[in-house]
Amino acid sequence: MARLPRLIVPSQPHYLIQRGLNGMHLFQDDDDCTAFLGWLRSAARTYKVAVHAYVLLPDQLHLLVTPSDEDGLGQMMQWLGRNYVPYYNQKYGRAGTLWHGRYKTSVVEAEKFLMLCSRYMEAAPVRAGLVSQPQDYPWSSCAHHVGAKADGVITDHPVYWSLGNTPFQREAAYIALAEQSLSSSQVQAIEAAVLKGWPLGSEPYKEALERRAQRQVLPAKRGRPYKSKVA
Numbered sequence: 001m002a003r004l005p006r007l008i009v010p011s012q013p014h015y016l017i018q019r020g021l022n023g024m025h026l027f028q029d030d031d032d033c034t035a036f037l038g039w040l041r042s043a044a045r046t047y048k049v050a051v052h053a054y055v056l057l058p059d060q061l062h063l064l065v066t067p068s069d070e071d072g073l074g075q076m077m078q079w080l081g082r083n084y085v086p087y088y089n090q091k092y093g094r095a096g097t098l099w100h101g102r103y104k105t106s107v108v109e110a111e112k113f114l115m116l117c118s119r120y121m122e123a124a125p126v127r128a129g130l131v132s133q134p135q136d137y138p139w140s141s142c143a144h145h146v147g148a149k150a151d152g153v154i155t156d157h158p159v160y161w162s163l164g165n166t167p168f169q170r171e172a173a174y175i176a177l178a179e180q181s182l183s184s185s186q187v188q189a190i191e192a193a194v195l196k197g198w199p200l201g202s203e204p205y206k207e208a209l210e211r212r213a214q215r216q217v218l219p220a221k222r223g224r225p226y227k228s229k230v231a
Contacts, residue, residue, distance in 0.1 A: 006197060007217055008070050009107050009209065013052065013157065015117050015194050016063040018077070018103040025058045026088075026098055033139045036061075036084050041153045043079045047072040050155035053118040055140035057128060062121045064114070066157070077103055106193040107209060107217075109201025113190075114159045117200070118145070119178055120190050134178055146178065147171035 008014070020026045027033050033056050044051050044065070049072050053064035067073040085098050108117055122145070125137035134142040144151035145160070147167065163173035193200040199209050199217055209217045 006102075006105060007107055007199070007209070007213060007215075008067060008073055008105070009213065010067060010069050013064060013066050013108040013110050013114050013117075014073065014105045015108055015121075015190070015200065016065060016073075016077075016103055016105040017060060017194055019060040019100040021096075021098055021100050023059055023100075024098070026061060027056050027058055027139070028092070030138075032088065032091075035087060036080070037139075037153055039080055039083045043076045043083075044153070044155075047076040047079070049073055049076050050157070051141075051153050052114070052155060052157045052160070053121050053141040053145070054153065055121050055124050055137070057124060057130075057139075062124060064108070064117050064121060073105070104194055104197065106190075106197060107199045107201075109199070109205040110157065110159050112202060112205075113200050114157055115174075115177060116182070116186060117190060118160075119180075120182055120187065122178070123182070142178070145171070145174045 018026075027036065036056060040051065040054070040063075043049070048068040050066045050068075051063060052066065053062075055062045065073065067076075081097075081099065088098060089095055108114055118141070119134075122134045122137075122140045122142040125131045125140065126134055131137045134140065135146050135148060141151055141154050143149045144154050160170060160174070163177075164170040190200060192198065199206045201209075206217060
């Protein structure tokens with residue numbers, strides 16, 4: 001099925017993926033990651049986008065964010081490109097874009113899928129064979145969520161706060177969640193939604209999004225539309 005036009009919904013979480021051009025590395029060393037996160041923190045504040053989770057893999061970037069308006073997320077990504085790409089090109093003696101096309105994103109139903117997306121995102125370094133535990137990877141939000149270190153990039157979502165009444169309770173609850181493996185169906189649902197631009201949520205949530213956006217947000221069903229018979 002074709003990917004739908006990008007849907008940005010203010011005050012709703014979005015899962016975003018940006019990949020390197022033709023599989024090239026976006027981040028080649030720790031300094032690259034540090035520089036990018038500094039710009040991400042500044043851009044998120046400037047364009048009023050709350051960052052709830054992230055991971056910087058060598059060849060791709062994943063973000064879980066909530067924009068406050070329809071334009072802020074796009075403006076933030078453009079600003080990051082205008083700052084990080086020249087830095088990277090000058091450092092590595094290249095020219096041109098770093099990105100493999102436009103970023104991909106999916107609107108996420110917070111209550112049902114936000115913690116699932118955060119866990120999936122922070123487990124990406126394990127799936128890639130970079131570390132054995134998500135909290136061992138230095139360039140993700142996992143250390144913040146499990147209480148290993150505070151991360152100034154992160155704005156905790158209310159769903160994360162609902163895990164406990166104290167930081168210790170929230171961190172312990174998140175560690176317990178992170179220790180649970182995601183099922184293949186959960187992984188497939190997240191990947192299909194983000195790569196094809198579908199909302200990630202329950203059917204009532206998706207239907208409510210269509211009414212709110214006044215446009216199609218669900219993939220069209222296969223086959224020709226049903227026509228009733230003329231009496």
